[in-house]
Amino acid sequence: MTATGLLCYCRQGFEPELAAELTERAAMAGIAGYARTKRDAGHVLFLCEDGAMLDRALPFSTLIFARQKLRLLAELPRLDPNDRITPMLAALADSGSFGELVMEHPDSEAGKPLAGLARSLGNALRPALRKAGLLRAQDDARLPRLHVCLLAGSHALLASSRPNDSAPWPQGIPRLRMPPEAPSRSALKLEEALLVLLDAEERARLLKEGMVAADLGAAPGGWSWVLARHLLRVSAIDNGPLRQSVLDTGRVQHLRADGFSWQPPHPLDWMVCDMVEQPRRVAERMATWLREGWCRHAIFNLKLPMKKRWQETRLCLELFAQQAQKPLTIRARQLYHDREEITVFATPITTRNVALPRRRRD
Structure with a gap:
């Protein structure tokens, strides 16, 4: 019929x-x-x-x-x-x-x-x-x-x-394999996010060797490990420990601090965040990062409640867009490797997506 x-x-x-x-x-x-x-x-x-x-x-x-x-x-x-x-x-x-x-x-x-x-x-x-x-x-x-x-x-x-x-x-459903050296299953979430929320041209342009990133709530280090595999230099922010395989990349610096209060000493190319916290609180903090120019691009997860999940999703994304106070490209998806959450990619529409200059090391 x-x-x-x-x-x-x-x-x-x-x-x-x-x-x-x-x-x-x-x-x-x-x-x-x-x-x-x-x-x-x-x-x-x-x-x-x-x-x-x-x-x-x-x-x-x-x-x-x-x-x-x-x-x-x-x-x-x-x-x-x-x-x-x-x-x-x-x-x-x-x-x-x-x-x-x-x-x-x-x-x-x-x-x-x-x-x-x-x-x-x-x-x-x-x-x-x-x-x-x-x-x-x-x-x-x-x-x-x-x-x-x-x-x-x-x-x-x-x-x-x-x-x-x-x-x-x-x-x-993208078919991704869990590398044996990955520190946690959460690595697949970020790999899928980069594959689904960015197109091939954006991945080539926005993920370049030498770019700098922060991973908020990093432990045990799955998302930091993925960024390091893309040749970024990462500040992993968490009071908890990282897996040794993450530190062995030579591209990850572990800073013991609270991901909700820490801010970078200079602007970064990327910020990623997979913290277990109320979604509205996460949305507000992510908006602060974009509004203050602490990062150029962001990928973060919003953990959803058990009821009224569509309504909460819409509210959080609207809150994020409003508090960022600048035009943003925002893409969100419940990924295959997500569970009770959605993953969001955000970047300022007017930003030229190029690598930041490398800082001198004294």
């Missing part, structure tokens, strides 16, 4: 937050619709009369609780296990040609057992799509991707994504 709207993936358990975000953002864009989901489904459908308009009105880069944003094309709730392909081809008959087929399932307890079926169905569906003229013979990154999301053996969602307005990874 034809369906129009958006299909968005999210962290299991955060469906209400994503549904609330989509509902509010659609209303702000003047588009009427409604969210459909259930707890722990790992995805949200937002249904409306004009899915193409909604897709354009809600850029993926502006969404916080969505790992992936797809334009919904059809919902097939009663597939025959003996022939799933024929109704899929019929539903896609007027959809044009796609550059790639992505077989998926929600990242949820109910969705994970469908991985094997998704692979085998994809192997059979690709040649059928090509024969019908719906899929290019070779992957073409210039064209929209076709996503087939299995909710059950007899239930599938068909959707599409534009390469420049969606995550490039299946399910919106």
Whole structure:
């Protein structure tokens, strides 16, 4: 059956937050619709009369609780296990040609057992799509991707994504490996933040050897270790100890101080912060760093409460933007390696993103 709207993936358990975000953002864009989901489904459908308009009105880069944003094309709730392909081809008959087929399932307890079926169905569906003229013979990154999301053996969602307005990874999840020398799992959070919240050009321009950074609440040192791997010089601020592997990089100086009260003796290129604290207090302190010019770029986490998490997210980001008192580029996302939190990247819009001069060492 034809369906129009958006299909968005999210962290299991955060469906209400994503549904609330989509509902509010659609209303702000003047588009009427409604969210459909259930707890722990790992995805949200937002249904409306004009899915193409909604897709354009809600850029993926502006969404916080969505790992992936797809334009919904059809919902097939009663597939025959003996022939799933024929109704899929019929539903896609007027959809044009796609550059790639992505077989998926929600990242949820109910969705994970469908991985094997998704692979085998994809192997059979690709040649059928090509024969019908719906899929290019070779992957073409210039064209929209076709996503087939299995909710059950007899239930599938068909959707599409534009390469420049969606995550490039299946399910919106970047596959990162934990290096054995990493001091903590939190290292993956910063690695993912740099990959998701900055594009390739920004990573090359904003992460250069010799740049200087502060890591507030650094212990045991996962985020300092990541910055050191990018060849930055880091002041790790924490009264707690750092892992020896962090100090062994030769790029990290451990300063025993309170991350909420410490301020740098000179402006820094970067400040990062992953402290367990009330999100509004963190937002206010991060705003101080940008307002006073203590850093040029920042990445920080906001730990969310158990209830009204979308409302708290919106409030904290508004508070941060207001108290920074300067135009900022702000991007926020609940990352795959996040838990009850979101990660925020901020940088002044008018700042030239170049390395600060190195200070002389007397």
